[in-house]
Amino acid sequence: MSVTIKDVARMAGVSISTVSRVINNSKPVSNDIRERVMDVIKTTSYVPNPVARSLVLKKSNFIGVIVPDISNYKIGEILNGIEEIGKMYDYDILLCNSYGELEEEIKYINLLINKQVAGILFVSWNLKKEAVDIITASSIPSVYVAKNAREFDVFSVGIDHEKAGYDVGRYLLTKENEDIMFISPDHTSQTINSFIIDGVKRAFSESGRVFEEEHIKYIKADTISAYEFMTDYIKSGNKLPDAVFATNDDMAAGVINALCDSNIEVPEKVSVVGYDNTKISSIIRPALTTVEQPLYDIGAISIRILIKKVEGFEMKEKNITLPHNIIERQSSI
Amino acid sequence: MSVTIKDVARMAGVSISTVSRVINNSKPVSNDIRERVMDVIKTTSYVPNPVARSLVLKKSNFIGVIVPDISNYKIGEILNGIEEIGKMYDYDILLCNSYGELEEEIKYINLLINKQVAGILFVSWNLKKEAVDIITASSIPSVYVAKNAREFDVFSVGIDHEKAGYDVGRYLLTKENEDIMFISPDHTSQTINSFIIDGVKRAFSESGRVFEEEHIKYIKADTISAYEFMTDYIKSGNKLPDAVFATNDDMAAGVINALCDSNIEVPEKVSVVGYDNTKISSIIRPALTTVEQPLYDIGAISIRILIKKVEGFEMKEKNITLPHNIIERQSSI
């Protein structure tokens, strides 16, 4: 069947250790022998068996990646970065979809540890201590991508959400919006967006305004829920806010549609701002003002750091903060 | 460190072969011994090392999945199905992102073969003979998801695109649209959508209409390209079609936006129909009439078939056709 190190050794007339040495460049080998071996490798198109290698090295070149939702656009972009850079460094991606549930996350963490992955890249909507503890205990190198990753003593990559919230707050306040509504995922996952809201609060207090907690509306984080919430809100005859800031684009899209379907002009009557700059934001009309995150880079940098750690480099910076940026489109005035 | 089969054997006072037998249920073991071993396994929470197992069995429980674009919503949905069912059967997903390029596809196929994956699930925009041949030659079980998979003698899962095109054709024709424009990805990936157009043609001929090749516009398959194309088309003063059928939702969204931004009413002046029923289709206004594919199921079923093949079952049906369905929304009349 497939050619092994033994075959190569025999055909090159050397011992298997010598072959091992040339393929790993682990010890000096005389030039003629090296060439002889290389020739055989080329002609037989021999590739070392990674399974056998993992067994003896007790380490694979798999990187376990746990994500909360593959079909989510943001996750997809991050994964693109992870996959591309991972493959560039010759690591393979073992994909696990946790659906954002702690139980699944823990199951996969244990599975990955058992598989002897070289490293774990953990992407989560909301990082939990239980998960972090298990990974830490395994002493497998790891990097985290999560809004709340900085709450733990771990390596992480992401933007500064507090600052982003602050920026949106300032942006909205500067535009003289008196009454601002905030739409955030409901309390089951509430913490994860508190940083954004924290930033908004800072912007408020900085400009001497009081932030009313009841202006935050907690809903399920999807377009339909936002649409229904906003439609109900309008129908109930509540006073309309001057602006609404939804902490993801999907919800913002629901808000825009609810407003437009009720003939309330966006942005003339109500400004809408989203978060993430996903595809939807440029397609929806009016196009959505939103906060851009360098998703691909988040993935790419996080895996690069992980690989560095796997390969034994000492990293000085534990938390990498990437730049964010407000993309101003037509939905805000 | 971690407990091995040896440890378990020693602690249970049996040989490692016996332990192996109980964990694999491969040979009869007396009840008392079996229980003794089970106890040790439980207390030590021993898990067999999958790497060692792969080495001797020359087969892993990895399933290599090659996809053309992780961040694409359709692919994400398919992957959701693949991942969930895969994990259910205890297989792990080795993810490879080919960016739709043959060269990458081939690279990954070889990589997966070398990794001794148990099976290969190949998702491609446009399946090529070269790729299929390599997989076939490896004799690793495989299943394909691609519009043109049926052109090859392989196992595949998907909807009947010709029929879907036919259905859209009939739908549009029944609505008395005289002049219909078709928007399809440009020729680099042209073949993959020809089935849809073939179906449309059948609908045309069936109702005694001639299909004008020049009504097909080949453009880059994204929203912006479609937007620009349509805007130019309008600006150039061409006669507007009664309807446009774009072979994916992204392009359809671009068309709708171009039309609306030029104050051409959709669907009153021009109907627009998309393909795929992605998230965008329900968010855009007017909401997009489109063809729904059971993406999650395509993923789920394809991996289930693959696993069956991996485990040695004989599958009778090579090509599984799942139902599609026209979702009628506001963009067509």
Place this chain on the structure above:
DNA sequence: ATGAAAGCGCTAACAG
């Protein structure tokens, strides 16, 4: 029914 032993393909001492 159970154990001893060989070996999967590879790396890494250990000798020379």
Place this chain on the structure above:
DNA sequence: CTGTTAGCGCTTTCAT
């Protein structure tokens, strides 16, 4: 610089 040898953790004959 090169070869011999001992495993890595597991499955699987082959004896018993």
